Amino acid sequence: MMEKFKSCGLTTHMDGAGNVCGRFGDPDKPAILIGSHLDSVPAGGMFDGTLGVIAGLECIRVIQENNIDVNCPIEIIGTSEEEGRFGGMLGAQALSGHLTLDWLEKARDPKGEYLKDALEKCGLNIHETLRARRDPSSMKAFLELHIEQGPVLENSHKCIGVVDGISGVFKWLVKLKGKADHAGTAPMDMRSDAFMGLADFAHEISRIIDEEGTDKSRLTIGRVDLKPGYAHTIPGEAHFTIVGRDMQEDIMHQLANSCRKVLSSIARKHKLYFEYEQMSWLEPKYFSPEVVDLIEEEVKALDYSYMKMPSGAGHDIQFFTDLTPTGLIFIPSVGGVSHAPDEWSHWDDVEKGTQVLLNTLLRLAR
Ligand SMILES: [Zn+2]
Numbered sequence: 001m002m003e004k005f006k007s008c009g010l011t012t013h014m015d016g017a018g019n020v021c022g023r024f025g026d027p028d029k030p031a032i033l034i035g036s037h038l039d040s041v042p043a044g045g046m047f048d049g050t051l052g053v054i055a056g057l058e059c060i061r062v063i064q065e066n067n068i069d070v071n072c073p074i075e076i077i078g079t080s081e082e083e084g085r086f087g088g089m090l091g092a093q094a095l096s097g098h099l100t101l102d103w104l105e106k107a108r109d110p111k112g113e114y115l116k117d118a119l120e121k122c123g124l125n126i127h128e129t130l131r132a133r134r135d136p137s138s139m140k141a142f143l144e145l146h147i148e149q150g151p152v153l154e155n156s157h158k159c160i161g162v163v164d165g166i167s168g169v170f171k172w173l174v175k176l177k178g179k180a181d182h183a184g185t186a187p188m189d190m191r192s193d194a195f196m197g198l199a200d201f202a203h204e205i206s207r208i209i210d211e212e213g214t215d216k217s218r219l220t221i222g223r224v225d226l227k228p229g230y231a232h233t234i235p236g237e238a239h240f241t242i243v244g245r246d247m248q249e250d251i252m253h254q255l256a257n258s259c260r261k262v263l264s265s266i267a268r269k270h271k272l273y274f275e276y277e278q279m280s281w282l283e284p285k286y287f288s289p290e291v292v293d294l295i296e297e298e299v300k301a302l303d304y305s306y307m308k309m310p311s312g313a314g315h316d317i318q319f320f321t322d323l324t325p326t327g328l329i330f331i332p333s334v335g336g337v338s339h340a341p342d343e344w345s346h347w348d349d350v351e352k353g354t355q356v357l358l359n360t361l362l363r364l365a366r
Pocket of ligand 1: 048
């Protein structure tokens, strides 16, 4: 990527967090940043992240080839480690100043490798990572083009998503505790079966969303562990995760409260003990209305079909919403598939998304 930046005459460097940066224009003036990530998940596709970096480079090429006047520098940033191997978005968090030395020292991947060791293998270190922070006064705006990674645009027959925000997310670790018992000798009405409690709760999810949520609400049980986990033993414990999302924080609270109430009443019914731990609570993020409006105007001027939508997934740009004006553009993912080798977006949509990025960039840069 750095070679590509250099071949276009951009001032190129890799910062201490492994972010790859290519700058067009004045080195000191506040710049419009175009960012997305260059890393991927194992067996991931080729559009997730990379699209936003390559599209940014294409915008610069068009500006150069057509000698278009821009009044401020433009910098493309291919961020590092967005997919969260170490439990964060390292590159974007470093740029936006959302890292601490303490976290950098302790962060490990699921196999136990420390982030600081992984950085050193790449010739980087945690102190340089902290120094990658950009002062908010050095940024004029942050734009990102990304694939939707979901089925909504395709199913709605729209080619551009004008994203107005990123859903808030909470994650709970829930334990239902009953009594492990012999699956043959314990009569059905004398059991404290933790799985039956979990099953009842799973059935309540759609009702909780109907009563407390919105069309943007999501509740997911993504991981379940039954203990002791033998075919001939009644599960004495069910450990599971609940991940809840919505675009409004008060709705997130309502969903969480309702989950708690429903779980307590189910626990009573099945003679179970119920406890939960809140592992994380991330508030929703909203992009700048003036940039969202600008993107929408440009999409309308191009006569592309579009819809305004939230993003259910996290993206690099979410760390910049409090620092500088931000805007996120989506293009459709075929079949909604992402994080898989058959992830695909049609070239026609890639071109349209890049055109919207360019037009928005030019409006901001002039
Ligand atoms: Zn991504």
